[in-house]
Amino acid sequence: xxVAELLDTGDLKADPLTESDRQRGGTGxxxxxxxxxxxxxxxxxxxxxxxxxxxxAAPGVERVEWLDREEFVVGAPTLCVDxxxxxxxxxxxxxxxxx
Numbered sequence: 508x509x510v511a512e513l514l515d516t517g518d519l520k521a522d523p524l525t526e527s528d529r530q531r532g533g534t535g536x537x538x539x540x541x542x543x544x545x546x547x548x549x550x551x552x553x554x555x556x557x558x559x560x561x562x563x564a565a566p567g568v569e570r571v572e573w574l575d576r577e578e579f580v581v582g583a584p585t586l587c588v589d590x591x592x593x594x595x596x597x598x599x600x601x602x603x604x605x606x
Contacts, residue, residue, distance in 0.1 A: 508545055508546075508548070510592075510596045510599075512545075513543075513545055513546050514592070516543070516545055517541070517543065518541070518542070518543030518544060518545035518546045519541070519542060519543070519546055519592065519595060519596070519599075520540070520541040520543075520592075521538050521539070521540050521541075521581075521588050521591035521592050521595070522538065522539045522540075522541075522588075523537060523538060523539075523588070524536055524537055524538060524539055524580065535569070535570055535582045536570065536572070536580040536581060536582045537581065537582055537583055537584050537586075538580065538581040538582075538583060538586070538591050539578070539579075539580055539581075540562075540578070540579040540580070540581050540591065540595060541577055541578055542558065542577055542578075542579070542595065542599075543577050544577070546599065549599040549600075549604070549605065550598075550599060550604040550605060551604065551605050551606065554603060554604045554605055554606055555603050555606060556598075556601060556603035556604050557604070558573070558598060558599075558604055559571045559572075559573045559579060561598035561601060561603075561604055562579070562581065562594055562595060562598055565594040565597070565598070567583050567585045567586045567590065567594070568581060568582070568583045568586070568594060569582040569583060569584070570582035
C-alpha cells in the first residue's frame with residue numbers, strides 16, 4: 508500500500524487532541540496518532556529502529572508515548588496534521604523499522 512492508500516483506509520491518521528483530552532492526562536501531547544493494521548507491513552516490533560523512537564527523532568516532535576499496538580500520543584506543538592502525517596510516513600519508509 509502507498510501512504511495515500513493508508514490515509515484513505517484510515518490506517519494512518521493524525522488527529523489533534525482536544526483541550527479536554529490534554530487536561531485528562533495528555534499534558535504535553537498534541538496529537539493522537541493511529542497506525543492501523545494495514546500499516547503493520549511497514550514496521551516490525553523487533554526492528555532495530557522502533558516506530559516510536561523514529562517518530563521522536565523527527566524535527567518538531569518533543570515526546571511520544573506508544574499507548575497500544577496501533578495508537579500513539581505525540582507532543583509536537585509546531586506541527587500541523589500534514590506535518591505529523593509526513594513524520595510517520597517518513598519513519599515507515601525507513602528500512603530500519605522493518606528489520
